[in-house]
Amino acid sequence: MAALIEAIDIKRKTLFEHEDTPFYCMDVEVNSPTARGGQTLVRVKMRNLLTNAVFERTFKAGEKFKEPDLEQVDATYLYSDGDGYHFLDQQSFETLTLTENMVGNALDFLVDGLLIQVNKYNGNPIGLELPIFVDLAVTETEPGLSGASQSGSVTKVAKLETGLDIRVPLFIKEGEKVKVSTESREFAGRA
Structure with a gap:
């Protein structure tokens, strides 16, 4: 049987199952009552792993959830x-x-x-x-400048083999492979 997770133990990046659906905790906030006898509440910003819908929900501290399979x-x-x-x-x-x-x-x-x-x-x-970085070929860009330095402070637009447009340094030419960050969608270096 899967272990149970109490609402008070949910932290960022925790995976849990609620109403037969797997969720990923994006953020959590615990509200402790000031009055005696009040109940501690846990507000969770969570993403449904089946639909990718994001919403907030408040649970009582003692509520229990299954670990998802x-x-x-x-x-x-x-x-x-x-x-x-x-x-x-x-x-x-x-x-x-x-x-x-x-x-x-x-x-x-x-x-x-x-x-x-x-x-x-x-x-x-x-x-x-996805992996953190992906190597993709440049299919379209303006011609590279031979005197362009490797500093990369001035950029131009390049279309990659998947159709993604990113900004690359001037020295990058068509046909070259570049390393792209899958999180920021930005140039991360030559491949």
Whole structure:
């Protein structure tokens, strides 16, 4: 049986199950009463891992939640079609299919063979986590300047192989691979 988590023990980044749905705690605030006999309340800003909806909810300190049956598996991106986005589980070698909703804005980083983590809830894929950095090829940009320094303080727009537009230093040329942060969506260096 899964361990129970009390509302008072929920911290940022805690995963818990409420009403048969897995949630991720984004922020938490504990309100202790000043009057005797008052109840401690825990206000949680949480994200539904199935729908990605974010909302706040207040619980009594003693309320208990189950740990969700979540697992992360290594998978590589294969292709997309009308049925969704297909990934190869690196342990079982089964194909995992995610919908466009589950993939979300990760589409800007998906290239063939990219190793990611697929989140599974009760054995079914519900979403994915990208690596911190992804190497992508520059498909369009203005010609590089030969005298441009490596300092990178002046930038230009570059279109990457996935269609994502980012700002890159002037010395970057078409065909080069660049390292892009998946969190900030910014240039992080040459690949």
